[in-house]
Structures are given as C-alpha cells and as structure tokens.
Amino acid sequence: MEILRVFNNNVVLAIDDGREVILTGRGLGFHARPGQEVDRAKIVRTFLPSDGRDPDHIAEHIADIPPEIIRLVTDAMARVGMARQSRESPTLVVALADHVSGVLRRASVGGTSIEYPLEAEVRSLYPEEYEKARSLVAELNAALKGALPSSEDVAFALHLVNAGFSTGDLSYTYRMTGVIQQMLAVIEQTYGIRMDQRSVNVARFITHLRYLFVRIHQGRQLEKGSEPIIQSIRQTYPDQMQCAYRLAAVVELRLGASLTEDEIGYLALHVARVVADATQSS
Structure with a gap:
C-alpha cells in the first residue's frame, strides 16, 4: 500500500490494489512522503470512496475533523447496524462526524442548540431514517455524556436521507x-x-x-x-x-x-x- 498524498499527521491518501483509499490513524502521516509504504500498524480506519466523490476532496474534509470524532461515529454506526453504510459511504461518515464536531464546538463556547425545521415532516416522511437517527444519537450520547440534544435526531435523519444524493449538502x-x-x-x-x-x-x-x-x-x-x-x-x-x-x-x-x-x-x-x-x- 503506497502513499499518494499526506493531508496531516493522521490522514493520508493511498493506493491499494489499484484503488485509491483514504486512511486515518494517529501519526499515520507524520514524516510520511508520497511514494512511501503505509505503516499498516497505524491504520485505524479505511475509507473507500465508492459513492462518486473525489477522494482528495473527501480526505481534505476528513483531515479537518478530529480523528476521535470519526472513530466515535463509525463505532456508533456499527453498533446500530450501519457498519456497511459506514464502509461504503465515506461521505455519510464525514457528514455525520463533521456535524457532531460542530455541535460539540458550539457547546464548548456556550452556544445554544439548533432547532431544525420540518421536524414533523421528517418524522412522518422518513420514519426508517428517523428511527436509525434516534438510535445513532443515543449511541453517541452514551460516549459523549449526553452532549447531543434530542433535536439532533432530525438533523441525523436528514443526513441519512441525504446519503442517497452522494452529497454532504443538506x-x-x-x-x-x-x-x-x-x-x-x-x-x-x-x-x-x-x-x-x-x-x-x-x-x-x-x-x-x-x-x-x-x-x-x-x-x-x-x-x-x-x-x-x-x-x-x-x-x-x-x-x-x-x-x-x-x-x-x-x-x-x-x-x-x-x-x-x-x-x-x-x-x-x-x-x-x-x-x-x-x-x-x-
């Protein structure tokens, strides 16, 4: 597995059996250079861009998110039966992790929670995604000590619906x-x-x-x-x-x-x- 691009100490783009993959792991990119072999022992998560998005763009986005948040999201998705989605839709993982990171960042500076529009519509039109979102938020809150307000159920449901469009824009x-x-x-x-x-x-x-x-x-x-x-x-x-x-x-x-x-x-x-x-x- 050969490094193609280093984004930061924790995120690299690599080539694996002819496929471009995004790898994350603490210190994975530290002192690394394009052309070098990846230190497989440091790999924590592998993202295979299979939903039509540019790997470089996804990797740049991942590099801006704390790696522990990405780990929390992927682990929570696995626990609620969404492991396949976390593997096959890196844009969904990135969107959810970025969202969680934003909520925690606002809370750290005393910001208020956001009330999302269309709550009744989301619960009615997308019941399956809404129930998955509730489970996912509950799993994350177990690790984050209740940092995510209940209104985030709606936001997470919209992200799950949005995954069908292969875009992070809601x-x-x-x-x-x-x-x-x-x-x-x-x-x-x-x-x-x-x-x-x-x-x-x-x-x-x-x-x-x-x-x-x-x-x-x-x-x-x-x-x-x-x-x-x-x-x-x-x-x-x-x-x-x-x-x-x-x-x-x-x-x-x-x-x-x-x-x-x-x-x-x-x-x-x-x-x-x-x-x-x-x-x-x-």
Missing part, C-alpha cells in the same frame, strides 16, 4: 422534503381527502418520490422506456394524469426540472393508488 434534502409535503397537499386538495402517511400505498408513493428526486439530481429521468404502460395509464386514469401534471408543475417550480411523460405517468399511477386507499379508509 439544502437539496430540505427542499425535497418541502416538495413532497406540497405534492401530498395538492393531491388532498384535488380530491378532498386526508391521506394516512403511515399507509402502505402512501409510503410507497413517498419512496417513489425520493427515487424520482435522485433521478432528477443525477439527470437520469425515466424516458421512452415503457410507452405501452404509460399509454395504458393515460387511458385508465385520465383524472389522475391531470393531477400528476399539477404535481409535475410543482416539481418544475420548486426544483427547476421538467418531468418526462414517463415520470408523470408513474406519478398518476401512484395518485390513483393513494386516492383509492384514502377513499376506502374514510
């Missing part, structure tokens, strides 16, 4: 959350119904929207792949198609992205399901 996730709520409101207003966000069909719709936003973010919308299916949806659910066009208008207004006809057709199919579900329940 702004898109905040916007996505607001757009989902607005789209659900459009359906309720159009059909005069109240949807139970705990129902299976609504949960599936929300999951579909989340993957839709990932496709938008990556520029990979569904297009001209299932024309017979989309045509059948248009004929079977004409009213729901009109509602889907309204939902598409919300997406274009809020995210600046025009949806393809395929995407609109699948939105209509989900609208039909959630409306039928709400109507039967009322």
Whole structure:
C-alpha cells in the first residue's frame, strides 16, 4: 500500500490494489512522503470512496475533523447496524462526524442548540431514517455524556436521507422534503381527502418520490422506456394524469426540472393508488 498524498499527521491518501483509499490513524502521516509504504500498524480506519466523490476532496474534509470524532461515529454506526453504510459511504461518515464536531464546538463556547425545521415532516416522511437517527444519537450520547440534544435526531435523519444524493449538502434534502409535503397537499386538495402517511400505498408513493428526486439530481429521468404502460395509464386514469401534471408543475417550480411523460405517468399511477386507499379508509 503506497502513499499518494499526506493531508496531516493522521490522514493520508493511498493506493491499494489499484484503488485509491483514504486512511486515518494517529501519526499515520507524520514524516510520511508520497511514494512511501503505509505503516499498516497505524491504520485505524479505511475509507473507500465508492459513492462518486473525489477522494482528495473527501480526505481534505476528513483531515479537518478530529480523528476521535470519526472513530466515535463509525463505532456508533456499527453498533446500530450501519457498519456497511459506514464502509461504503465515506461521505455519510464525514457528514455525520463533521456535524457532531460542530455541535460539540458550539457547546464548548456556550452556544445554544439548533432547532431544525420540518421536524414533523421528517418524522412522518422518513420514519426508517428517523428511527436509525434516534438510535445513532443515543449511541453517541452514551460516549459523549449526553452532549447531543434530542433535536439532533432530525438533523441525523436528514443526513441519512441525504446519503442517497452522494452529497454532504443538506439544502437539496430540505427542499425535497418541502416538495413532497406540497405534492401530498395538492393531491388532498384535488380530491378532498386526508391521506394516512403511515399507509402502505402512501409510503410507497413517498419512496417513489425520493427515487424520482435522485433521478432528477443525477439527470437520469425515466424516458421512452415503457410507452405501452404509460399509454395504458393515460387511458385508465385520465383524472389522475391531470393531477400528476399539477404535481409535475410543482416539481418544475420548486426544483427547476421538467418531468418526462414517463415520470408523470408513474406519478398518476401512484395518485390513483393513494386516492383509492384514502377513499376506502374514510
């Protein structure tokens, strides 16, 4: 394993079997030079950038975070069943560790805790991530003597949701959350119904929207792949198609992205399901 770049005494970029890896460990980079062999005995954590981010950028970010915080986060993730995510998504580990470091830094100078917006929406729209976040915060607090306030459950949940976008910036996730709520409101207003966000069909719709936003973010919308299916949806659910066009208008207004006809057709199919579900329940 050969060193490619030294970021500080504790973080280096190395080449291992043809792959660039980020290595952390106390003193790992001390007096080290590019081209030298890595002292394997000093390696504490190995990050394999597999989520599309530049290894140098990730390593620079890691170098700014105290190594003990990175260790706390990765250990806590392992204890709550997220070891695979900690290995495969270094950007998530970095985002969480950076967040924890910021909370502790504010607390050390007498700063107040932050109240995050959209708490009700996050708990409702992302129940799985929210529960994982609660467990993760509890694990970290066990080591940090309760330094993280309960409001951090929401922030951690947003980071877990955000991991699907391969970015450390939460702004898109905040916007996505607001757009989902607005789209659900459009359906309720159009059909005069109240949807139970705990129902299976609504949960599936929300999951579909989340993957839709990932496709938008990556520029990979569904297009001209299932024309017979989309045509059948248009004929079977004409009213729901009109509602889907309204939902598409919300997406274009809020995210600046025009949806393809395929995407609109699948939105209509989900609208039909959630409306039928709400109507039967009322």
